[in-house]
Amino acid sequence: MTDLLKVRDARDVETAVQWALGAGKALEIVGGGSKRALGRPSQTDLTLDLSGLAGVTLYEPDELVLSAKAGTKLTEIETLVAASDQELAFEPMDFGSLLGTAPGTATIGGVLSVNASGPRRIKAGAARDHFLGFSAVSGRGETFKSGGRVVKNVTGYDLCKLMAGAFGTLGAMTDVTIKVLPRAETEQTLLVPGLGAARAAEAMMQAMASSCEVSGAAHLPASIVARLPGMPGGQAFTALRLEGVAPSVAHRKTLLESLMRSYGQPETLDTEASRTLWRAVRDVVPFAVDGPAGARHVWRLSTAPSQGAALGAALAAEADAELIYDWAGGLIWAALAPSDDAGAGLVRRAVANAGGQATLIRAPAAIRAAIDVFTPDGPGIAALSQRIKDGFDPKGVLNPGRMWAGI
Template identity: 65%
Template sequence: MTDVFKPTEVSQVEEAVRWALGNDKAFEVVGTGSKRALGRPSQTDMTLDLSGLSGVMLYEPDELVLSARAGTPLAEIEKLLDDNNQQLDFEPMDYGLLLGQEAGQGTIGGTLAVNLSGPRRIKAGAARDHFLGATVVTGRGETVKTGGRVVKNVTGYDLCKVLAGSWGTLAAMTDVTIKVLPKPETEATVVVEGLDDAQACAAMAAALGSSCDVSAAAHLPDHVASYFDGLPHPEASTVLRLEGVAPSVTHRTNTLLKLMRLFGAAVALDETNSKALWRSVRQVAPFAIETARARPLWRISTAPAQAHKLVDLVTPAAQMFYDWGGGLVWVAMPFENEADAGSIRRAVAEIGGHATLVRAPVSLRASVDVFQPQEPGLAALSKRVKDSFDPKGVLNPGRMWAGV
């Protein structure tokens, strides 16, 4: 068997895993490899390339359901949905440019495996919340089907929720079924200018707690604001998106403008500028440019009310911006090849949450915890789950935590 095995049938995936079991080998499980630089460095003998399992198998727009091979390009699925005025409501981001690769290379299987989401997560949830069913091959060499084609299909354990965010460490997904939804008729964005981080978190909390049904909320401090498209001025901007039918969006925009003017000068962006802005937020624009790619990048999830405290707790020269109403903070460290994991972990310990090292050289990703270190009880549970799916560590061993 070659160093890269690229199956085109589910039975071939099962055959490959059984071969690895019989020969004490381990597979790096990938689609196109667009997210290969995420997580801990590979500790495997061979690559199981699932990009040969491609194609949409079922799409029923009226039923809001789509089934596809796991290696199907995400761009292909999004184009199909767009042609039918539908979308993936969890708005998955594209890690391509952030990791120094081409954009649009990800697959639907990889999207679910790392549980991607975008700015709409505060309203629509992440990939796992739209994951209805799958066919997978476990590390035992067994083909398993879970879920179905409707939302209420679970009796017993919901394995889709376990697989989403498992980074290919439990099973190799071959077919997946997801929920899709209609695209909103239009959108607008309210921009509040000139707020500091603490004021912005308060403004976002007020907006999200209002009746305006905000679908995305972010704060772009002045040192990164110029990298975002669609803004009226390159200064600190707190941005709030509204989506839906046109009369509703107009009414809610006017209501939100009145509310936000209690915090500062507020203006509204039209649909074109709003879409451009949120595309920039979704793709983490200031840290995806070529000159920023050598800087280690952290993704921190925390309580929105605590997010602004990070400014004073991490390295002073770090750059950051806030998504999910402050629940997600992107932090770019100031120096190449220096992740300053100690500073990040101490900050997260103080305010709560978890931090993931998204981008760093291989040497750094091998020497520090890429994912949030687990408490002993949780680590033992993670190990038991891994052992139940993949007792011999055939699939992506050590990708998330050493020894798991």
């Protein structure tokens, strides 16, 4: 674990993997290192540092497309596209506050590798939905590509989807192409005060089923609100974001206010305050490692929105759990008081009842090595995943064990 190989170009990556293959070594694939503590701790011999593969290689705002070397900093890309009033619509989260790594170190390759998405996922899709093409080095030491630079493309298997969320276990990506989209001219957030989680879920589902085009729907219990910047304190808030051109936002706000009237008198956050709130929700700031929940073990649960409140209640009934609901109730960030298994038994049981998936996001490495970080799949899916891994990385050179033992 002491050796660090810092590559300078894609050719170096191929050379390094070919060498590792021949020498029987396993490589940890790292970009900016912001997500090294995500997933299972890999058993690797060396670290392959891709942060030297940096730079945007193509950006055509009118074509809504951007290509970059995989180690390009996300912040660099976001700054560049913002100058053309564009953005990465999937709103990738920064794991810095949650995992205690320096903010702004994430790379585009890492973001795609974990399929990171933010609150806008419910409207705009996940990282996977904006990932158009890539070039990567497989565990066979071969450079292969898939996709392209156009949005509409069904030529061959959609390997972008497979690489998104594969945690670098199938290939070390060297170049990526993503879709960018116009950034909303303005935004506002309605805050409905004082709801419990179940009632909030109803409100969020009603908002989502309306033509208001809500682009963020989160329920923030009172204890969470207290840890969010610029929020009126003392009570829970259910936050609903509207984005778009000004006349549209104004129109939808009126509509949404009338829809929410039966739930309470909503307050409004204007553009700047709204942006601040959603950035904090995106990055799960209330569970920051240097905050009051810093010692807690954090899970990320995905379920059907209608099941969210019950799932949260099931956790809270048996454990000391702090909860944040995003994605209209379909995403729960759960911070559990520390325990030997990070509460895995309870979490898995509750998720099995509700339907969905749970991923352990923050816990000491020893716990992440001892329990399943991802929801264990049935034997059929597990075997299929293993066969896929074997097709891309038969000798286990790339991030072995990062997702599951053996994968």
